[in-house]
Amino acid sequence: MAAQMASTKVPEVRDITRIERIGAHSHIRGLGLDDALEPRQVSQGMVGQLASRRAAGLILEMIKDGHIAGRAVLIAGQPGTGKTAIAMGIAQSLGPDTPFTALAGSEIFSLEMSKTEALSQAFRKAIGVRIKEETEIIEGEVVEIQIDRPATGTGAKVGKLTLKTTEMETIYDLGSKMIESLSKERIQAGDVITIDKATGKISKLGRSFTRARDYDAMGAQTQFVQCPEGELQKRKEVVHTVSLHEIDVINSRTQGFLALFSGDTGEIKSEVREQINAKVSEWREEGKAEIIPGVLFIDEVHMLDIECFSFLNRALESDLSPVLIMATNRGITRIRGTNYQSPHGIPIDMLDRLLIIATSPYTEKETRQILKIRCEEEDVELSEEAHTVLTRIGQETSLRYAIQLISTAGLVCRKRRGTEVQVEDIKRVYSLFLDEQRSSQYMKEYQDSFLFNEAQTAQMDTS
Amino acid sequence: MDDSAQRVLAYLTEVEEAAEDVLADKQQIVDLDLKRNRNREALNALRNDRSLNDKANVCFGNMFIRLPKEKTKTMIQKDQEQIDKEISELRKRLKAKVNHLNELQGKPELKGYNLSPLSNEEIKAINSILKR
Numbered sequence: 269m270a271a272q273m274a275s276t277k278v279p280e281v282r283d284i285t286r287i288e289r290i291g292a293h294s295h296i297r298g299l300g301l302d303d304a305l306e307p308r309q310v311s312q313g314m315v316g317q318l319a320s321r322r323a324a325g326l327i328l329e330m331i332k333d334g335h336i337a338g339r340a341v342l343i344a345g346q347p348g349t350g351k352t353a354i355a356m357g358i359a360q361s362l363g364p365d366t367p368f369t370a371l372a373g374s375e376i377f378s379l380e381m382s383k384t385e386a387l388s389q390a391f392r393k394a395i396g397v398r399i400k401e402e403t404e405i406i407e408g409e410v411v412e413i414q415i416d417r418p419a420t421g422t423g424a425k426v427g428k429l430t431l432k433t434t435e436m437e438t439i440y441d442l443g444s445k446m447i448e449s450l451s452k453e454r455i456q457a458g459d460v461i462t463i464d465k466a467t468g469k470i471s472k473l474g475r476s477f478t479r480a481r482d483y484d485a486m487g488a489q490t491q492f493v494q495c496p497e498g499e500l501q502k503r504k505e506v507v508h509t510v511s512l513h514e515i516d517v518i519n520s521r522t523q524g525f526l527a528l529f530s531g532d533t534g535e536i537k538s539e540v541r542e543q544i545n546a547k548v549s550e551w552r553e554e555g556k557a558e559i560i561p562g563v564l565f566i567d568e569v570h571m572l573d574i575e576c577f578s579f580l581n582r583a584l585e586s587d588l589s590p591v592l593i594m595a596t597n598r599g600i601t602r603i604r605g606t607n608y609q610s611p612h613g614i615p616i617d618m619l620d621r622l623l624i625i626a627t628s629p630y631t632e633k634e635t636r637q638i639l640k641i642r643c644e645e646e647d648v649e650l651s652e653e654a655h656t657v658l659t660r661i662g663q664e665t666s667l668r669y670a671i672q673l674i675s676t677a678g679l680v681c682r683k684r685r686g687t688e689v690q691v692e693d694i695k696r697v698y699s700l701f702l703d704e705q706r707s708s709q710y711m712k713e714y715q716d717s718f719l720f721n722e723a724q725t726a727q728m729d730t731s
Numbered sequence: 732m733d734d735s736a737q738r739v740l741a742y743l744t745e746v747e748e749a750a751e752d753v754l755a756d757k758q759q760i761v762d763l764d765l766k767r768n769r770n771r772e773a774l775n776a777l778r779n780d781r782s783l784n785d786k787a788n789v790c791f792g793n794m795f796i797r798l799p800k801e802k803t804k805t806m807i808q809k810d811q812e813q814i815d816k817e818i819s820e821l822r823k824r825l826k827a828k829v830n831h832l833n834e835l836q837g838k839p840e841l842k843g844y845n846l847s848p849l850s851n852e853e854i855k856a857i858n859s860i861l862k863r
Contacts, residue, residue, distance in 0.1 A: 399846065400846040400847070400849065435761050436765045438772060439772055439775075441779070503822060518856075551849070556846060556849055
């Protein structure tokens with residue numbers, strides 16, 4: 269019981285963190301470009317930032333064509349100018365088939381795993397391998413099952429199974445093993461089943477529509493399907509996309525297959541990775557696999573230290589390397605782990621490899637648009653004046669602060685049973701919650717009464 | 732008819748022809764599978780036949796001919812092999828034809844369509860990730 273609870277709990281916890289992270293950009297559906305890669309002013313949840321979006325669109329096209337595997341892109345700009353939004357837009361427009369891995373720069377610092385291991389895993393999660401599975405199956409509707417029990421009561425049972433499609437009908441002789449699995453699956457006349465030719469595994473697809481009347485009194489859970497068309501013995505081909513990391517994990521023997529579910533995969537030996545690389549390139553040469561270079565997005569990249577950057581430098585040169593997209597909001601600052609200053613806190617040799625996209629602050633009109641989109645996303649109705657006031661707040665303080673006021677103002681509005689957020693509601697939450705500037709102002713005024721006051725060394729060490 | 736209409740007509744004819752080609756092949760696979768299943772039934776019947784008679788009545792078109800059982804068996808088995816080969820050949824050709832049809836219709840090429848399949852052991856090895 270306890271084990272069962274634990275196993276059901278793990279995915280739940282994971283889900284919540286995922287929703288939380290995307291939450292702020294849940295309105296992004298793509299990059300908002302037209303067919304000629306020209307950005308539209310407002311589209312797919314994106315507003316403004318035309319130049320950066322166009323640049324991102326170009327990169328996106330190259331990723332789709334598989335042109336720029338092993339390259340790196342840096343999105344640089346002030347806080348709240350849509351860097352993460354652009355990365356999300358790229359992720360959304362890549363489609364489900366291209367792997368996209370997002371991680372924040374601080375996520376790689378863990379006691380259980382070295383920094384380079386965390387980065388290697390992220391890299392390998394962003395590379396997909398497309399493989400094909402081919403099976404011969406017999407697919408048909410059961411017309412009749414006839415099982416003869418031996419007269420003595422012991423000995424092997426024999427029987428006959430009649431299957432049909434819309435085109436043909438045939439009789440199979442059944443051995444005792446087949447009979448056993450048929451009765452185990454509770455197959456009856458009228459079921460549509462498939463039999464895997466290689467393993468003899470039987471699976472029930474549902475009940476045939478033509479027999480629907482026979483099962484009139486059945487519950488809603490009975491699923492009705494059409495009688496299969498065409499030949500009885502079919503070939504089924506399924507194309508799967510798996511990531512290199514997933515193959516690593518199942519082949520890392522000390523972990524066993526359970527490692528996939530716990531989420532804590534520990535470290536993977538480099539020999540295992542080398543074996544997998546060799547196997548995958550062997551498959552590729554035999555035409556059994558295609559490599560899909562995906563995208564690895566590292567947010568807050570200035571949180572990485574000098575060791576990580578040198579690892580990235582090296583990893584980008586490997587022939588199995590995804591497109592690396594990084595984002596940072598820092599100017600010229602100290603590179604973590606050194607005493608050297610560098611633009612964006614990234615070493616010059618690394619910067620040299622990057623395509624850099626800059627984002628610029630939003631104009632008033634754009635801020636207004638974004639707030640409107642967020643209101644729709646959070647299901648809050650805003651009156652015209654309140655919208656204007658909120659836009660003003662967004663311009664004066666920060667866009668993030670204004671967006672946070674939306675849902676709180678929505679709550680205040682609901683509390684007084686209003687349908688539309690008015691200026692009063694905005695004023696109320698504005699007085700309740702301080703923005704960054706007012707908070708610092710407050711600190712300066714009352715610093716003497718705070719504990720551990722060290723106003724002299726107020727410069728924050730962020731690197 | 733003016734020029735553009737002529738061109739549209741030619742294009743549509745081409746698409747229809749390609750589609751017809753695909754359908755014909757599909758039907759042929761169905762017909763061959765039908766025959767394969769009948770042969771299989773016949774082989775089963777021969778195996779289960781416990782009469783002392785060492786000859787069987789075999790139907791050729793409209794006529795029943797008495798043939799030795801052994802000979803009938805090898806004959807049918809040979810036919811079966813031939814059918815299996817033909818079906819796999821047809822399937823291979825069908826792939827190229829479907830690709831051609833998709834291209835004519837301006838549809839995107841199917842992903843991973845031209846991959847060769849992994850072997851059974853390889854699939855078994857990575858099965859745990861496929862069954863998510």
